Amino acid sequence: xxxxxxxxxxLGRALERQREGPTVDTIRSFFCDLIEWEWITPRFDPRRVLxxxxxxxxxxxxxxxxxxxxxxxxxxxxxxxxxxxxxxxxGTPRAKAAxxxxxxxxxxxxxxxxxxxxxxxxxxxxxxxxELECVRWDQATDPDNGENYRVCLLHIPANKTTAAFxxxxxxxVGELIDAWKDVRPAQPDITDRKTxxxxxxxxxxxxxxxxxxxxxxxxxAILCAKAGIPxxxxxxxxxxxxxxxxxATQLLNANDPLSLADLQQWLGHKHPSSTRYYAKILxxxxxxxxxxxxxxxxxxxxxxxxxxxxxxxxGAAASGEQPWKYYDWVEGYCSYDFFAKCPHRMAxxxxxxxxxxxxxxxxxxxxxxxxxxMLEQLNLTxxxxxxxxxxxxxxxxxxxRLADTxxxxxxxxxxxxxxxxxxxxxxxxxxxxxxxxxxxxxxDTDRKPPGYQE
Numbered sequence: 001x002x003x004x005x006x007x008x009x010x011l012g013r014a015l016e017r018q019r020e021g022p023t024v025d026t027i028r029s030f031f032c033d034l035i036e037w038e039w040i041t042p043r044f045d046p047r048r049v050l051x052x053x054x055x056x057x058x059x060x061x062x063x064x065x066x067x068x069x070x071x072x073x074x075x076x077x078x079x080x081x082x083x084x085x086x087x088x089x090x091g092t093p094r095a096k097a098a099x100x101x102x103x104x105x106x107x108x109x110x111x112x113x114x115x116x117x118x119x120x121x122x123x124x125x126x127x128x129x130x131e132l133e134c135v136r137w138d139q140a141t142d143p144d145n146g147e148n149y150r151v152c153l154l155h156i157p158a159n160k161t162t163a164a165f166x167x168x169x170x171x172x173v174g175e176l177i178d179a180w181k182d183v184r185p186a187q188p189d190i191t192d193r194k195t196x197x198x199x200x201x202x203x204x205x206x207x208x209x210x211x212x213x214x215x216x217x218x219x220x221a222i223l224c225a226k227a228g229i230p231x232x233x234x235x236x237x238x239x240x241x242x243x244x245x246x247x248a249t250q251l252l253n254a255n256d257p258l259s260l261a262d263l264q265q266w267l268g269h270k271h272p273s274s275t276r277y278y279a280k281i282l283x284x285x286x287x288x289x290x291x292x293x294x295x296x297x298x299x300x301x302x303x304x305x306x307x308x309x310x311x312x313x314x315g316a317a318a319s320g321e322q323p324w325k326y327y328d329w330v331e332g333y334c335s336y337d338f339f340a341k342c343p344h345r346m347a348x349x350x351x352x353x354x355x356x357x358x359x360x361x362x363x364x365x366x367x368x369x370x371x372x373x374m375l376e377q378l379n380l381t382x383x384x385x386x387x388x389x390x391x392x393x394x395x396x397x398x399x400x401r402l403a404d405t406x407x408x409x410x411x412x413x414x415x416x417x418x419x420x421x422x423x424x425x426x427x428x429x430x431x432x433x434x435x436x437x438x439x440x441x442x443x444d445t446d447r448k449p450p451g452y453q454e
Contacts, residue, residue: 020056065235067246071227075238078227079114080172083107086226105205108180110219113203115176117215117240119169120154121247121267124216124240128209129157129192132181132200135174136166158194161270168266177202215240248275304328306365307372326365332356333365336408343405349416351407 015023031046067075084107116127138151152174153166180202188207189198203210216239224231224238231238248267251258258266264275306326311317317324323335336342336353348354355362365371403414 021052024050024052065242065245066249067238067242068233069250071229071233071238072243072246072250074227074229075223076118078223079118082111082114082223082226086222105210105214106180106183108176108183109203109205109210112176112180113210113215114219114223115173116154117243119173119247121244122156123159123244124212126156126159126268127215127240128201128203128212129194130202131155131157132184132202132204134202135177137174156268157192159268161274162268165265165268167268305374306333307374308365308368309370309372310368326355332359333362338408342408344402344407344413349399349402349407349413351409351411351416353408 028046028050031040031050034040035042035046087107087110113127116122116130120127134155136153136155138153139148140151141148150171152169152171154169154173155166156164158164185205187200187204190201190204190207190209191198192201201209220238220240221231236242244267248263251263251266252260260272260275264272267275269275304327306328308317308322308324308326311322311324316322323337325337326333326335327339332348333355334342334348334353335355344351355365357363357366399413404412406412407416
């Protein structure tokens with residue numbers, strides 16, 4: 001390999017972001033070796049002086065690029081229906097006559113290769129190094145209906161992170177491999193480049209392993225042409241490794257998904273952090289989970305209030321002679337203006353601001369003219385949310401903790417005695433999912449007044 005040619009047009013220009021990391025790593029390793037071998041006198045610490053910028057380090061994390069579900073489904077359909085006619089256009093005349101590819105790979109071998117790629121979730125190096133006897137069939141029982149079914153176990157050779165292991169795959173993978181083994185000519189043993197052992201390889205033909213670039217450069221292009229999809233999408237070209245990320249993502253987002261621990265074993269990762277990079281959460285799954293969590297409704301509830309326009313227009317509300325706002329509180333109304341800040345709102349202590357619905361004043365509000373109904377949002381504390389989502393015991397415990405806390409009128413619930421027995425929130429504030437934060441008032445002309453009876 002000759003010396004690298006100088007590039008004058010790049011002199012004085014900043015390094016590209018994707019080249020900055022490898023370049024700085026190489027320079028840092030060079031100076032570290034010089035210091036370790038004592039060839040130079042250290043005057044600086046290369047690990048600190050030549051450390052990458054935070055913005056560059058943050059962008060160096062793996063970013064698996066999954067393939068769109070629709071495109072992946074078309075690739076699977078094309079791969080399972082692959083025939084010799086699909087390969088003839090890419091071969092020499094002699095290969096076309098035999099129904100083989102330009103590299104003279106039999107169609108049975110190519111089908112097995114495609115099956116392993118579509119269902120195995122393997123790295124390209126692992127696919128090329130599969131042993132001849134890599135498939136083992138086992139029997140299992142379905143716990144739901146008690147039926148027996150066959151399980152195809154694929155033996156994965158030692159890889160860059162873990163030792164050799166076996167994992168279940170779709171039975172069609174074993175069937176395609178068995179079909180290739182039935183017509184596979186005898187091949188010599190080849191030394192495995194990782195273990196150094198001589199053994200039989202599955203994808204070996206004419207005493208050579210399948211090319212490392214064959215799947216990416218030729219076979220995927222054939223599958224894309226048969227499926228009628230482009231060879232690249234908005235993220236990048238379709239490659240062999242993108243299938244691994246796509247399969248991992250679909251297994252995690254299935255109706256009965258694999259756990260991260262199971263997916264880690266299935267992918268052959270040594271650390272769970274590696275699995276999280278591949279296990280991308282699809283937007284629709286994340287959206288459904290967020291909706292199910294009900295974050296906004298969990299922390300914010302709405303309560304109905306009555307506005308007495310007559311008190312406002314006559315000035316009685318401004319002078320403090322008569323309340324103008326009444327919070328509908330199950331068995332009564334609360335006329336305290338700053339109800340949102342009242343510590344007793346979840347377990348009303350029946351202070352003087354409380355107006356029972358059965359009283360003459362409460363019945364008058366139900367039928368009085370000039371009463372507007374609106375909704376107001378309340379932010380709940382942790383104790384209030386627990387009482388809201390719990391049972392009567394949680395509400396009672398909340399009332400006991402507030403027994404010595406003064407009410408807005410002054411006396412504490414303990415001072416009020418039996419007449420101040422708290423009113424539990426048995427019919428809590430109605431949640432309005434469609435209402436957005438900050439949207440407080442909404443006129444409801446069809447709602448019956450509180451306490452109205454036909």
